Amino acid sequence: MSDELIEREIAHEQEFVDRVYAQLEESAKAAQQLAKEGHDRGRLGHEGGLVERDAMVFQAARRIAQLDAAHEGLVFGRLDLDPEVDGEPRYIGRIGLRDANRDSLLVDWRAPAAAVFYQATAVEPRSVVRRRVLRSDGQQVVGVEDELLDAEAAERAAERGVELPIVGEGALMAQLSRARDRQMHSIVATIQAEQDKAIRAPGKGVTMISGGPGVGKTVVALHRAAYLLYTDRRRYESGGVLIVGPSGVFMRYIERVLPSLGETAVALRSLGEVVDGVRATRHDESAVADVKGSVRMAEVLRRTSRQQAPGSPTEFRIFYRDDVLRLDRGRLGQLRRQLMGQGRRNQQIRRVPGALLDILWRQVRSDRGRERGKEAFVEEMLDQDEFVQFAAAWWPPLEAREVLGWLHEPEFLARVADGVLSYDEQQLLLKSWSGRTTADADLAIEDVPLLDELRYAIGDVPEQAADERDRDDSGIDIGELLTAADREYSSGRAWTPPTYRLDDDPFAHVLIDEAQDLTPMQWRMVGRRGRTASWTIVGDPAQSSWPVPEEAAAARDAALEGKPIHRFHLSTNYRNSAEIYAFAAAYAERVGLDADLPTAVRSTGVEPVAREGVPDLEAATREAVAEIAGQVPGTIGIVVPVARRAEVNGWLASWPEFAADAPSAAASAADAASVPSGEDRIVVLTGLDTKGLEFDGIVVCRPQEIEDESATGRATLYVVLTRATQLLTTLS
Numbered sequence: 074m075s076d077e078l079i080e081r082e083i084a085h086e087q088e089f090v091d092r093v094y095a096q097l098e099e100s101a102k103a104a105q106q107l108a109k110e111g112h113d114r115g116r117l118g119h120e121g122g123l124v125e126r127d128a129m130v131f132q133a134a135r136r137i138a139q140l141d142a143a144h145e146g147l148v149f150g151r152l153d154l155d156p157e158v159d160g161e162p163r164y165i166g167r168i169g170l171r172d173a174n175r176d177s178l179l180v181d182w183r184a185p186a187a188a189v190f191y192q193a194t195a196v197e198p199r200s201v202v203r204r205r206v207l208r209s210d211g212q213q214v215v216g217v218e219d220e221l222l223d224a225e226a227a228e229r230a231a232e233r234g235v236e237l238p239i240v241g242e243g244a245l246m247a248q249l250s251r252a253r254d255r256q257m258h259s260i261v262a263t264i265q266a267e268q269d270k271a272i273r274a275p276g277k278g279v280t281m282i283s284g285g286p287g288v289g290k291t292v293v294a295l296h297r298a299a300y301l302l303y304t305d306r307r308r309y310e311s312g313g314v315l316i317v318g319p320s321g322v323f324m325r326y327i328e329r330v331l332p333s334l335g336e337t338a339v340a341l342r343s344l345g346e347v348v349d350g351v352r353a354t355r356h357d358e359s360a361v362a363d364v365k366g367s368v369r370m371a372e373v374l375r376r377t378s379r380q381q382a383p384g385s386p387t388e389f390r391i392f393y394r395d396d397v398l399r400l401d402r403g404r405l406g407q408l409r410r411q412l413m414g415q416g417r418r419n420q421q422i423r424r425v426p427g428a429l430l431d432i433l434w435r436q437v438r439s440d441r442g443r444e445r446g447k448e449a450f451v452e453e454m455l456d457q458d459e460f461v462q463f464a465a466a467w468w469p470p471l472e473a474r475e476v477l478g479w480l481h482e483p484e485f486l487a488r489v490a491d492g493v494l495s496y497d498e499q500q501l502l503l504k505s506w507s508g509r510t511t512a513d514a515d516l517a518i519e520d521v522p523l524l525d526e527l528r529y530a531i532g533d534v535p536e537q538a539a540d541e542r543d544r545d546d547s548g549i550d551i552g553e554l555l556t557a558a559d560r561e562y563s564s565g566r567a568w569t570p571p572t573y574r575l576d577d578d579p580f581a582h583v584l585i586d587e588a589q590d591l592t593p594m595q596w597r598m599v600g601r602r603g604r605t606a607s608w609t610i611v612g613d614p615a616q617s618s619w620p621v622p623e624e625a626a627a628a629r630d631a632a633l634e635g636k637p638i639h640r641f642h643l644s645t646n647y648r649n650s651a652e653i654y655a656f657a658a659a660y661a662e663r664v665g666l667d668a669d670l671p672t673a674v675r676s677t678g679v680e681p682v683a684r685e686g687v688p689d690l691e692a693a694t695r696e697a698v699a700e701i702a703g704q705v706p707g708t709i710g711i712v713v714p715v716a717r718r719a720e721v722n723g724w725l726a727s728w729p730e731f732a733a734d735a736p737s738a739a740a741s742a743a744d745a746a747s748v749p750s751g752e753d754r755i756v757v758l759t760g761l762d763t764k765g766l767e768f769d770g771i772v773v774c775r776p777q778e779i780e781d782e783s784a785t786g787r788a789t790l791y792v793v794l795t796r797a798t799q800l801l802t803t804l805s
Contacts, residue, residue, distance in 0.1 A: 079217075082240050086207055087214045089164065090148050093179055094212050096170050097147065147212075148179060150190050151205040153237055155226040158200045160235070165190050183303035191269035198222040202230060203237045217241060265289075271641035272297045276305060278637035279608040285669040286657070286795035287648030290611045291586050291765055295330045297609050298584055302336050312581025314339045315602055317347060319587040319764040321354055326766055340580075344591075345518040347598055348525045353516040356715075356761060359783030361505040364498045365519040366592025368624055371526060373480075376489040378530035379413050381406075382469055383479055389463045393450070395439035404432055405467065417532025418471065425468040430454055470534040473527040474511035477520070481506045522594035529601065579604050587764050588612035592619055593628035600632025608633065615661065615668035616792045618761060620784040646671040648767055653801050656681040657794035664780075664787045681801040690774060690804060691724050697772045697802040698731065698755065705799050707769035709734075711757045712793045714778035721774065722757045731755055760789040763796050771797035774804050 150165030169181035180187045193201040202223045208216040218241035221227060227237050271293050274280045280297065282290050298316060302309045316331075318324045321343045331339050345353035357365065364370070381387070389400040408428055412421040433454070434447050442450070454460045480486050483503055490499050509515035516524070583603035585591065589612035591599070610629075619625050646654055654673040661668040687693040694711060701709050713721045725731060734754035758766075760779045773779070773793055780786040794801065 078238055079240055082217055082238060083214050086148075086151070086205075086217060090207070090209070090212065090214055093148050093164070093166070093170060096172055096178055099173070100170065146209050148209070149207050150182070150187075151207065152190055152201055153203040153205070153230075155200045155202055155223065156230050156233055156235060157226075160233075181303065183300045188269070188273065191272075192266050193222055194266055195220075195222050198226070200226075202226040203239065205240075265645070267641075267643055267645070268293045271643070272300050274639050274641065276301055277607055278639060279610060279633050281638060281640045282609065282611045282643065283613060283640070283669070284643030285613055285615070285646065285671040286792070287646035287654065287673070287767075288643035288671050289647055290613070290643060291327065292330070293643070294584055294586055294609050294611045295327060298339060298582065299331055299336045301582055301607075302338065309581045310338045312579075312606070314582045314584065315347075315580040315606075316341045316584045317586070317599055318343055319590055320762055321345070322758065322762050323586070323765045343518075344595055345516075345521055347602070348521055348528070351516070351521055351524060352513050353518045353521050355517050357505050357517040357519045359785075361501050361517075362519045362592070363620060363784070364494065364501055365505075365517075365523060366594050366619065367621075368593035368597075368628055369493050370523060370594055371597065372493050373490050374523060374526045375530060377476060377479060378418060378527060379410075380479070380485070380489065381409060382471065383482070383485065385467050385469065386463055389460075389467075391433070391454075391457065391459060393433075393437060393453070394442040396437050396442050398433045398436045400429065400432060400463075408432065412468075417530065419532040419534045422468060422470060422534065426464055429460075429464055429467075471531050472534075473524050473531060476527045476531060477524055478511050481509075519592070519594075522592070522598040525598045525601070526594065580606050582607050582609070584609040584611075586611045587616075588629070589614050589617035589622075589625075590619060590764065591625060591629070593624050596625060596628035596632050600628075603632065608636065613669055615666050615788060616764075617788055618764075618783070618785045644671050646673040647675070648798055649673050649795055650675055650677040650679065650799060652677060652680050653797050653799075654795065656683075656801065657791060660794055661791050664791075666787060666791055668791065677799060679800065681797075681803070683803045683805070685805050687804045693804050694721065694724065694772060694774055695728055697804060698728075701770035701772065701800045701802065702731070702734070702755070705769040707754075707798075709755045709770045709772070710763065710766070710768040710796060711755065711772045711774065712760060712763055712779070712796070713757060713774045714782060715759045717774065717778070718757060718759055725755060725757060760786075760793050763793055767796055767798055769798055770800040770802075772802050772804065776803050776805055 146167065148164055148166045152163040152165065154160075154163065163186065164179050165182050165187045166179040167182065168179070169177070169184060170179040172178045182190070189199050189201060190204065193199045193204060200223075202221070204220045204222060206218045207214055208218065219239045221237075221239050230237055268289055271280065271282050274297070282293055284290055295316070298314050302314065316327075316339055318327065318341070324341050324343045324346075328341055331337070331341075345351075356362065387402045387405065389405075391398050412418075412424060412428065415421060415424070430451055434450055437443055437450065480489070480502070483499075486499055486503065494502075505517065511520075511524075579602050583599065583606045585599060585608070588610045614622060617625075649657070651673040654671075658668065658670050661670070682697075684693060684697075698709060698711065711721060711725065760782070771793070773790075776790055776793075779793065780790045783789070794803075
């Protein structure tokens with residue numbers, strides 16, 4: 074293949090790409106003009122103009138965002154079809170574009186007309202003669218990769234004077250050998266047929282995508298989200314798409330994929346960010362995480378939500394005319410249980426005043442007390458500061474963080490966990506919470522589902538206007554009491570109404586990546602957000618970090634109850650070299666993991682390096698990183714046991730030869746949970762942090778310690794060994 078041929082083909086494609094970018098600019102100008110016209114409509118001075126303004130500005134803003142996101146690699150594919158079917162080439166891109174005559178210029182990769190780009194094979198070419206992938210740097214075409222799918226059709230094209238030269242080694246293998254950086258990029262151009270089937274699966278129900286390491290599960294899932302938004306935008310954009318991943322590191326890794334596909338209406342959240350207004354970044358120790366993640370915690374939290382608020386009064390006594398009226402512990406306990414049976418705790422705030430006054434009125438026996446009737450009695454009680462203060466203190470509005478804090482007290486925890494958690498398990502919880510508050514900075518990722526469980530158990534606090542005058546079921550005017558109670562409560566304690574609303578509509582689609590790691594409590598948390606949603610669930614059981622898979626499966630099934638399930642299995646490992654995956658697979662077999670072993674299709678001829686008996690870990694790590702950095706241009710991960718992360722971060726910050734490639738010393742020293750930025754070529758991670766990530770080279774420090782960290786340490790180490798695309802070194 075001559076350089077002249079390659080240059081000629083690149084120049085030819087550049088002419089078309091220039092035309093597309095020119096049209097993109099025209100489309101952007103049109104969208105900006107639409108936005109300007111929309112703002113002008115708002116100056117018409119009537120309500121209709123405001124409505125038109127909002128609609129036009131919204132549509133324009135969405136189109137501008139879509140066009141802005143599409144600049145990188147806008148045109149990536151070309152199909153040359155059998156001349157008996159269509160003599161014109163069909164170009165595929167991240168978004169669809171039409172020319173000035175409204176003719177199709179670029180086909181959106183999600184459109185039915187583009188499906189054949191992914192589905193055609195040499196066995197079943199589907200009228201495709203040549204499939205070409207364009208590689209670009211910004212707006213500049215830098216290479217093309219061709220696949221000849223139908224040689225006979227190519228001959229027929231040549232007879233008609235249409236030459237279709239074949240250039241390059243094939244798009245997929247070229248993509249696989251490309252150096253990685255700190256973010257996942259869209260690979261819409263290299264999606265294979267088995268992956269495309271999962272992407273275009275039916276929109277309703279649950280799509281489960283399974284497969285071993287490196288088969289492209291995450292890429293397929295993200296492209297499926299973009300495909301669903303394209304095919305039924307009204308439903309998924311109005312309801313929202315929630316994408317949940319295992320960690321903040323992972324979410325930052327994938328965050329560019331959907332915008333690069335033209336989608337911006339998606340919520341990406343790690344497991345520590347699923348609950349609105351909450352962000353947790355650190356993990357508990359594995360033994361603690363096992364307790365907090367167990368479904369048994371749901372019962373502990375249910376009991377907690379029904380307890381009397383610690384420090385609240387347990388009795389009340391007041392003199393009314395000739396009677397002494399009492400609310401003792403027994404009466405109050407009975408009323409509390411009665412109210413709890415009628416709905417969520419905070420939703421019963423409106424019922425409390427009338428219920429308390431009913432109990433007190435029944436104790437009025439004297440003629441002088443009864444002669445004026447219940448209405449006069451209620452009015453007089455509402456004028457008594459003593460009663461108002463008691464009602465506010467006995468049944469205060471509660472926020473879930475405060476209730477979670479009740480469990481930090483040993484006696485309280487022992488009471489609500491009796492018969493559910495063992496003494497040792499209770500001690501693990503107390504140790505994890507010792508000295509911590511329920512502020513975000515102190516929450517572990519494993520605390521977030523507990524917080525969410527309590528939110529739904531106690532409910533929202535009813536919105537109460539200062540001048541509201543509502544009546545409870547007995548006809549009692551409670552507005553004054555509630556308003557006074559709110560004042561009393563807020564004067565003694567800094568309370569802010571929660572920002573969440575439990576009656577929000579759930580998402581229209583929920584996508585869970587690394588689903589095998591979700592605990593039962595996390596499944597309950599995510600399940601609340603997808604009761605009426607369609608789902609995409611991606612995972613590999615052999616990579617699970619949860620020690621009781623049956624318990625997690627039951628919680629998952631409860632979250633998906635009644636939904637039809639479509640299963641897809643991916644069987645080809647595109648990430649790892651054959652040498653690296655053979656090393657990882659041998660480990661999985663040696664330690665007894667029931668691993669799904671895909672076929673690795675790429676060989677580098679370079680075997681992993683396993684160094685035993687390393688006495689000086691810092692020197693050995695430095696040497697291994699230097700060796701890999703000299704051989705690959707992309708990213709390098711140093712994977713360490715949790716206890717060593719801060720130490721190894723300190724080493725990396727002190728190595729001058731890697732100063733430009735590593736996080737700053739300040740960031741490294743910040744804390745063990747710090748997340749490096751997207752610019753760092755070399756990064757230190759724990760085994761769990763590597764979930765869903767990939768690097769050109771990996772150095773694994775003390776693999777035996779990673780294996781011993783938890784009951785599922787072997788699965789974690791297996792994950793670590795499958796993160797490298799080109800080079801792998803272990804230091805034992």
